[in-house]
Amino acid sequence: MNINADLYEPNLFDSTITVSADRLTQADCDNVNLAITGSGMASLEDFCPNIECIGSDYACGWKRCNTNATGQYFFEDYYYYMGYGGNGTIQAPCSGATNSFVRVFDQSTFSNLNDALLSCVQFGYYMQGKTTVEINVYIDKTGGDPDAASFRLLRSFSVDTINACGQFQVQTVSTDDPIDIDFESNKETLVIEMKTPVMSEGSIKGGGQFNSAVKDTTGQTYVGDCNGGYMSYASYVKSHSSIKGYNEYAQWYVRLHGVEGQPIEKNSSDDDDDGLSSGAIAGISIGVIVGVVALGGIGYFVFSKNRKSEFNDPLIKA
Numbered sequence: 206m207n208i209n210a211d212l213y214e215p216n217l218f219d220s221t222i223t224v225s226a227d228r229l230t231q232a233d234c235d236n237v238n239l240a241i242t243g244s245g246m247a248s249l250e251d252f253c254p255n256i257e258c259i260g261s262d263y264a265c266g267w268k269r270c271n272t273n274a275t276g277q278y279f280f281e282d283y284y285y286y287m288g289y290g291g292n293g294t295i296q297a298p299c300s301g302a303t304n305s306f307v308r309v310f311d312q313s314t315f316s317n318l319n320d321a322l323l324s325c326v327q328f329g330y331y332m333q334g335k336t337t338v339e340i341n342v343y344i345d346k347t348g349g350d351p352d353a354a355s356f357r358l359l360r361s362f363s364v365d366t367i368n369a370c371g372q373f374q375v376q377t378v379s380t381d382d383p384i385d386i387d388f389e390s391n392k393e394t395l396v397i398e399m400k401t402p403v404m405s406e407g408s409i410k411g412g413g414q415f416n417s418a419v420k421d422t423t424g425q426t427y428v429g430d431c432n433g434g435y436m437s438y439a440s441y442v443k444s445h446s447s448i449k450g451y452n453e454y455a456q457w458y459v460r461l462h463g464v465e466g467q468p469i470e471k472n473s474s475d476d477d478d479d480g481l482s483s484g485a486i487a488g489i490s491i492g493v494i495v496g497v498v499a500l501g502g503i504g505y506f507v508f509s510k511n512r513k514s515e516f517n518d519p520l521i522k523a
Contacts, residue, residue, distance in 0.1 A: 208234070270325035270379060276465035278315050280308070280416060280424050281456055287329070287414045288373025293455050294331055295411030298428050298441055303400055305429035306411035307351050308459045310395040312388065312468065314424060318395060320466030322383035326362070328399055329375050329458030334407020335367040339400040340378055348392035351427055351435045356396065360384045366409065373412045375458065383463060391469050394423065397459050413458030426457045 212225040287293065297304040312318055326340055343356040362378045386395055401409045411426070419425045426438040439453040 270327065270377060270462040276317060276321055276463050277460065278310055278318060278321075279460040280419055281414050281458060283375070283458070283460065284414075287458065288331070288412050291331070291373075291450070293329070293373070293412055293414040293458070294450060294452075295413065295426060295428065295438060295455055295457050296441075296445075296451055297401065297408070297410050299431040301403060302431060303402055303429070305427075305435065306399045306401075306457045307427040307429075307435055308397050308457055309345070309351055309423045309427070310397070310461070311348065311423055312391055312394070316468050317465040318386055319388045319469050321386045321463050322466070323386060323461055323463035324381075324383045325377060325379040325462040326397060327375055327377050327458075327460040327462070328397075329373060329412035330366060330399070330401075330409055331371055331373055331412045332366055332368045332407065332409035333371040334404055334409070335365070336402060336404050336407070336409060338364050338366055338402070338409070339398075340364055341396075341398040341400065342384055343396040343398065344386070344388065345394045345396050346389070348394045349423060350437075351394075351396050353433060353435070359386070371408075386466060388469060397461070399457070411457040413456045415452065415454040416456045417454045419456065420454060426455070 208231055209228045212227055212229060213222050214225050295306055310318060323342070326342070328340065330338075340362040342359045342361070344359060345351055345355055346357065347355040360380070362380075364376060364378050366374070366376060368374055399411065411428075413426070420439055421437075427435040428438050428441055430436045438455065438457075442451045442453040442455075445451050
């Protein structure tokens with residue numbers, strides 16, 4: 206907020222918004238600081254760890270990632286009214302237990318994800334109270350739907366979250382030691398997970414916005430199935446369709462920032478990851494025939510069918 210900026214008064218009865226005659230004053234902000242300090246918290250940073258204010262004019266907003274991050278990877282763009290009225294709430298499936306909220310980033314959708322250097326993760330949530338969540342960054346060796354048994358952990362962050370009103374928030378976690386997304390094959394995917402603990406007071410849920418375009422793809426939101434695995438949030442919603450507030454198109458908001466990488470070049474050896482490619486098998490067969498027919502001769506065949514990656518799409522922006 207800005208000193209002397211306009212203040213708006215919503216009218217819930219006729220859905221109108223009017224500009225108030227009042228203005229935000231320095232004294233208002235001083236009173237807030239006084240209340241925060243009096244509560245035992247030393248600063249705005251203690252009260253709102255995901256908010257940053259620039260200078261002394263109280264121009265505040267969600268914490269942003271470093272501006273030198275040239276690559277951004279996301280399925281849903283941020284917009285001002287995201288999360289308004291509870292839209293995009295991702296319910297926590299596991300009562301009285303740790304919950305997980307997951308997004309999967311594949312190489313066919315994000316062509317420059319391989320060898321990217323990630324320095325920042327932004328994620329959305331709704332909560333009441335204060336707790337510490339885990340943000341985990343994995344590579345899934347098998348690709349497709351997330352499979353915990355095939356995860357390779359790249360980095361884990363502990364992040365303090367706090368909100369007294371149960372509203373939507375965007376949290377930012379950054380690192381000065383970038384995470385190298387080094388895929389070993391085209392099928393591997395990047396998995397981002399938020400793990401939320403059991404809270405003695407309050408609650409926390411995933412937060413984001415609606416996106417029907419990713420439903421039934423690996424780009425959709427997944428949640429923990431309470432047994433160590435994962436299920437799509439859409440399938441969870443279907444089994445709870447009678448409960449108000451569940452929407453199968455709700456997606457957990459995740460936005461990644463870093464330096465763009467390069468696609469893995471796919472060649473004929475990728476035809477069969479579990480054995481010899483069809484080209485290699487054909488080469489062996491021909492070599493045997495030549496060796497039998499032309500005794501004393503040497504059959505020398507080299508098969509090289511390198512081709513460019515078919516993943517040339519730009520980063521998805523919406």
